Amino acid sequence: xxxxxxxxxxxxxxxxxxxxxxxxxxxxxxxxxxxxxxxxxxxxxxxxxxxxxxxxxxxxxxxxxxxxxxxxxxxxxxxxxxxxxxxxxxxxxxxxxxxxxxxxxxxxxxxxxxxxxxxxxxxxxxxxxxxxxxxxxxxxxxxxxxxxxxxxxxxxxxxxxxxxxxxxxxxxxxxxxxxxxxxxxxxxxxxxxxx
Numbered sequence: 507x508x509x510x511x512x513x514x515x516x517x518x519x520x521x522x523x524x525x526x527x528x529x530x531x532x533x534x535x536x537x538x539x540x541x542x543x544x545x546x547x548x549x550x551x552x553x554x555x556x557x558x559x560x561x562x563x564x565x566x567x568x569x570x571x572x573x574x575x576x577x578x579x580x581x582x583x584x585x586x587x588x589x590x591x592x593x594x595x596x597x598x599x600x601x602x603x604x605x606x607x608x609x610x611x612x613x614x615x616x617x618x619x620x621x622x623x624x625x626x627x628x629x630x631x632x633x634x635x636x637x638x639x640x641x642x643x644x645x646x647x648x649x650x651x652x653x654x655x656x657x658x659x660x661x662x663x664x665x666x667x668x669x670x671x672x673x674x675x676x677x678x679x680x681x682x683x684x685x686x687x688x689x690x691x692x693x694x695x696x697x698x699x700x701x
Contacts, residue, residue: 507543514549521683524575525554525585529567535574545580550683552609553579557586560620564589569597576606583607583681585643588620590636591627601636607681608636611643612664613650629665637677640666672700 514520522544524534534553544551553575559566569589575581577600587608590597601608610628615621631638640657642650650656657671679692 507540510544510549511547514544514547516548517685517687519550519683519685521550521552523552523554523585524579524581527554527558529555529558529571530565533571533574535578538578541579550583551579551581552583552585553581554585555581555587556584556589557615557620558618559589561588561591564592568592569594573597573600576600576604581606582683583609585609585641586611586615587631588615588627590631598634598636605637605680607677608638609641610638611641611648612660613656614643614648617648623660623663626664629670632670632673637681639674639678639681672696 510520510522522541524537524541526532534555541551555575556564556567556569556572559568567589569592572584572587572589573594575584584601584606587610590601590608600606608631610626610631612623612626612628615626616623621627628638628640640653642648642653642656645651657666675696679689679696682689682692684692
């Protein structure tokens with residue numbers, strides 16, 4: 507934690523990720539006290555939450571874990587967020603209101619047996635105005651070498667369109683833990699590629 511606090515600044519942010527499991531035995535709120543200094547210092551935080559359960563009830567990783575990650579740990583991004591599909595409308599509203607990004611990792615979710623590739627909610631998130639991105643999770647563990655390779659291999663199964671790819675790239679820039687100067691450079695780079 508000391509290294510994060512020493513290296514973080516608005517001009518050169520250092521992000522912090524909370525991940526692990528199983529979520530029902532080790533909820534992310536267990537780390538609230540140890541993360542308090544980073545939260546207070548404004549360190550950007552992502553938390554894997556609402557991942558390690560199957561629908562429709564998601565009892566092993568309920569939507570409340572996502573809410574806790576946002577409200578108690580200050581998460582700006584949520585890793586996976588599958589239990590959003592449990593239908594907690596107030597949580598959906600909170601995610602939209604706070605502009606929280608959902609980092610979707612379909613290959614790992616499918617390999618671990620939480621949701622089949624063809625039923626992954628990434629497309630639904632995008633279509634309903636939730637900021638979402640396509641991510642690798644742990645590339646070595648899930649034999650995924652890049653986000654591009656996921657799109658090439660699974661884009662059709664996920665129902666993704668070229669417009670979705672642009673939206674996800676833009677979402678990724680908006681949610682990146684970078685300085686505002688760097689964010690503007692990334693936006694300009696994306697605009698040039700789309701011309």
